[in-house]
Amino acid sequence: MSASDHITRVVTSGVFELDGGSWDVDNNVWVVGDENDVVVFDAAHTAAPIIDAVAGRNVVAVVCTHGHNDHITVAPELGEALDAPVFLHAGDDMLWRMTHPDKEFRGFEDGLSLQAGSVELRALHTPGHSPGSVCWYAPDLGAVFSGDTLFQGGPGATGRSFSDFPTILDSISGRLGMLPGETVVYTGHGDTTTVGDELVHYDEWVARGS
Numbered sequence: 001m002s003a004s005d006h007i008t009r010v011v012t013s014g015v016f017e018l019d020g021g022s023w024d025v026d027n028n029v030w031v032v033g034d035e036n037d038v039v040v041f042d043a044a045h046t047a048a049p050i051i052d053a054v055a056g057r058n059v060v061a062v063v064c065t066h067g068h069n070d071h072i073t074v075a076p077e078l079g080e081a082l083d084a085p086v087f088l089h090a091g092d093d094m095l096w097r098m099t100h101p102d103k104e105f106r107g108f109e110d111g112l113s114l115q116a117g118s119v120e121l122r123a124l125h126t127p128g129h130s131p132g133s134v135c136w137y138a139p140d141l142g143a144v145f146s147g148d149t150l151f152q153g154g155p156g157a158t159g160r161s162f163s164d165f166p167t168i169l170d171s172i173s174g175r176l177g178m179l180p181g182e183t184v185v186y187t188g189h190g191d192t193t194t195v196g197d198e199l200v201h202y203d204e205w206v207a208r209g210s
Contacts, residue, residue: 003141003184006119007032010053014045016070018160025070029053030145030186032138034117039063040084041136041145042188043075050078059084060116061106065147065188066133067092069099076103087112089125091132095162110134121145124175128168129156135176137183144195145186150176152185152193154205169205177202 010029015022027044031053038054040062059082064072067088079086088096090107110125114136124135126149133156136145148156150172158165176185181196 001140012045037117039116042071043078047074062086064088066130067095089132126171128171148188
C-alpha cells in the first residue's frame, strides 16, 4: 500500500494562542484514507481548503491530535459540514473549552482503532505536549501522524501550560520508539521525518533537560 496514494497534505495558516501569547503558524492538515472514506487530522484555521481536499469522500471522523487552538479551530464547523464526529482525547477537554466552550467532541481512550476505507489508524496516547496528545499509527502505510509530539528536530514544545518535558520524552521513547525506525512521521507543522532519524538524538534531548 503506497502512502502517497492515501495521504493528502493541506497547509493552513493562522494564530496559535496560549498563556496570553500569540504566534503566527502554518499547520499541516492530513487527509488520510482511500477513494471512498477518509479521516481528517487537525482541523486548523480554515475549513474550505480541507473540504476541497476531502473531495466529496465520506469523512469517518475529524480527529484532533490535541486541543491547542490552532489544531481545532474549525473542527466543529468541519464536523457539521462533513457530517462527521469530532474526536479528541478527553485529557485535553480544558484546552478545547478555551476555543469552543459551547461545542462538544467525542472523547476516546488509548488504543482506539479507526478504519478509513482500506487504511487502519490506531491511537497512541502520547502526553507531554498536552495531557491528551495522541499520535495515530497507520501500520499498512508505515506512517504515524504525530501532531505536535514529534517533529523533524525533536520533541514538541513543553514550555507552556499543561505540558511537561519528561512526559513527552517518555511518550516518544515508550510509544513512538516502539514503531519501526523507517516509520514516516507526518507532523503537525513543518516537514516529515522518520522515527529512526529522530530517536538517534534521544540522549541529546534528555541531556538538554527542557
